[in-house]
Amino acid sequence: xxxxxxxxxxxxxxxxxxxxxxxxxxxxxxxxxxxxxxxxxxxxxxxxxxxxxxxxxxxxxxxxxxxxxxxxxxxxxxxxxxxxxxxxxxxxxxxxxxxxxxxxxxxxxxxxxxxxxxxxxxxxxxxxxxxxxxxxxxxxxxxxxxxxxxxxxxxxxxxxxxxxxxxxxxxxxxxxxxxxxxxxxxxxxxxxxxxxxxxxxxxxxxxxxxxxxxxxxxxxxxxxxxxxxxxxxxxxxxxxxxxxxxxxxxxxxxxxxxxxxxxxxxxxxxxxxxxxxxxxxxxxxxxxxxxxxxxxxxxxxxxxxxxxxxxxxxxxxxxxxxxxxxxxx
Numbered sequence: 001x002x003x004x005x006x007x008x009x010x011x012x013x014x015x016x017x018x019x020x021x022x023x024x025x026x027x028x029x030x031x032x033x034x035x036x037x038x039x040x041x042x043x044x045x046x047x048x049x050x051x052x053x054x055x056x057x058x059x060x061x062x063x064x065x066x067x068x069x070x071x072x073x074x075x076x077x078x079x080x081x082x083x084x085x086x087x088x089x090x091x092x093x094x095x096x097x098x099x100x101x102x103x104x105x106x107x108x109x110x111x112x113x114x115x116x117x118x119x120x121x122x123x124x125x126x127x128x129x130x131x132x133x134x135x136x137x138x139x140x141x142x143x144x145x146x147x148x149x150x151x152x153x154x155x156x157x158x159x160x161x162x163x164x165x166x167x168x169x170x171x172x173x174x175x176x177x178x179x180x181x182x183x184x185x186x187x188x189x190x191x192x193x194x195x196x197x198x199x200x201x202x203x204x205x206x207x208x209x210x211x212x213x214x215x216x217x218x219x220x221x222x223x224x225x226x227x228x229x230x231x232x233x234x235x236x237x238x239x240x241x242x243x244x245x246x247x248x249x250x251x252x253x254x255x256x257x258x259x260x261x262x263x264x265x266x267x268x269x270x271x272x273x274x275x276x277x278x279x280x281x282x283x284x285x286x287x288x289x290x291x292x293x294x295x296x297x298x299x300x301x302x303x304x305x306x307x308x309x310x311x312x313x314x315x316x317x318x319x320x321x322x323x324x325x326x327x328x329x
Contacts, residue, residue, distance in 0.1 A: 233257050237284065
């Protein structure tokens, strides 16, 4: 696919918190005129900064504080969003509270496709522990266990997801499961996932978890494993502070990435990236553009292996009570 230079994107200021409300209107043409300046005090990218070239099917970049949209592309196009919808699952669980409560794993929780944590029927873990594994490992069995615990069944939890999305002013989504595994009747948009991302970013529990570069997970058996975050940008750049990855064959590679730099905070939503290598490049490019970083600042923020090891130690969590291996975000 030929990359499209995303040059001009409408900037809008929003007052709804924590929801991001993006105006329902057609995506601007790649040849449209430059964005108009909105009356906000938050810094925007330097005028000379050019929007990055993307190959993703859809994208939104916005200010995490104000909701101002800095860039958008096919933001209203319905599509599957893979595991990025686990942010909504996590938000609902976090908002429900009582995170120290024990969850007893049911056999049905273990019957989903990878990526899995490796839970076994009869094991017990806290909601908090499972929530961490959900967001760091992107474990599908954990998503089902949390959904069943929260609402009684996956179907009932999906209804809660749809209600919560409506409350957040999302208008073009329908969810059937808590993990984003393929389902023909399940879809969202970059716009709606931006709304979810902003609400999740504003939630202190979710915000804290998504920045972990690694976790130490202890199973009921006593076995402890180290789990790296599926978000590679966390390991590569100090300005990235988290969010969620996703992939299925139908959804393509997806990424919601957040970044912070000298008081600025932005979130990028990227959906339908055809190549895995490009999702990290696009994620980095969007965060750099949104944060207004210079090439020198980008180079200085690149993490060495030693720096990563040091940051991993600081941004890690020991989770007592559950976990194993597998793959696919």
